[in-house]
Amino acid sequence: MTSRTSLAAKAPEERRRRILAAAVEVLKEKGFAGARIADIAAMAGTSPALVVYHFKTLDGALAEALGSVEDDFYTDLAQALPPKAGAVERLRVIGELGCDTGPAVGNWSLWMEVWVRALRDGQARALRRALDARWRQTLRECIDAGVAEGSFRCADAQATAVRLAALMDGLAVQVALRDPEVPEDRMTDLWLESAAAELDIPLRQLIKTKRRPPAKRP
């Protein structure tokens, strides 16, 4: 049993990961409703039967795919936030990170899919809850730090964190749906302006760095 994991036996595991990645991709492209086993197989360059072989069922594959995205989220979050930085700087990073400039644009569509699925599916609901709690806590810690160091003024840190997180969700919807009123490149500023108002800090401190280089993803 242990022999399999020895040398060239990485191939099967590798294949499995490929399928998982393909599942994530399909999920982003077609959503939960439109994702077919055949799509995943095609995207991974294998046969539909193999997908079922590795993950017992389609729902299983999608669920595990979602889990991998969750892991990525935590990883990205941990490595993107400079632990040694002023609260204002941290807030700016949080803003940019959340406003799709960080990971991929298509990620927000995926979250929206998760929301809708969470309306009926308990597992999806739990996933989203965990993700959101983590995100809110990040925000919350940043706010507390800012208040402690005197950069922010805020009556109710928790309520502010909830509102700023919700605002980000709401703005993301507009961006994902390509609302002309909320072009992708304005989202960050829009959010930071609200943050500035909520936290009673002058905007100039947040927007100091202007536009950043082109895109990150093809």
Add this chain to the structure above:
Amino acid sequence: MTSRTSLAAKAPEERRRRILAAAVEVLKEKGFAGARIADIAAMAGTSPALVVYHFKTLDGALAEALGSVEDDFYTDLAQALPPKAGAVERLRVIGELGCDTGPAVGNWSLWMEVWVRALRDGQARALRRALDARWRQTLRECIDAGVAEGSFRCADAQATAVRLAALMDGLAVQVALRDPEVPEDRMTDLWLESAAAELDIPLRQLIKTKRRPPAKRP
């Protein structure tokens, strides 16, 4: 041809409306992905074939159902907003109206469904765009009125309208997903607090009326 609309001929039309209402109900319960012709028929108390007879196809039925919800939205909006009222009062009404206290709680799930569908379907995207534009404009007019009468102070009315609308969407997601951090009855206050901050008005003016009578829908 005109004769059909004369007297007792209302029955067919009535039946059709019933099916439409049933479609809306099913859409709220199961979402786009889960809505079956059989469900709609059962909910309306007729046969699946009749659904197809009136609306050529399932998608057609769902689309028309969505249209009827759109109409309801406009109607509700028009009749709920007192044209003769101060901007502050109007803002409060808007907050309560948008925060699901007005129509039905389940409506927000429906909007979320529409968002996700709009990711891929042009018609849904157009619908949402129209709805959202209308809502934002309502907000915008209220803000402008408030600024004109000196109740509000606001640097960029349009950006503020966009943000407040987005915040409402975001909060609605939390409520629809029953996030413990955003209980249904806190949503309105949460939103009004942000509005107060954005528009530079003392909270007291907005929250004067405390809790309102129970629910409106079963």
Add this chain to the structure above:
DNA sequence: CCCCACGCTGAACGATGAATCAGGATTCGT
């Protein structure tokens, strides 16, 4: 060297559900 567990596949199965169809009933114009 053999064999067997694992990885993998194409083909077949079965369920689900949208849409069609061939009529029955009802209503309406004349």
Add this chain to the structure above:
DNA sequence: ACGAATCCTGATTCATCGTTCAGCGTGGGG
């Protein structure tokens, strides 16, 4: 009253997938 159009229905057709299955190759352990 008598067609004819409109409504309506049960049964059927047809396509789409998820899942199962029987078997093929292969590489590592006895």
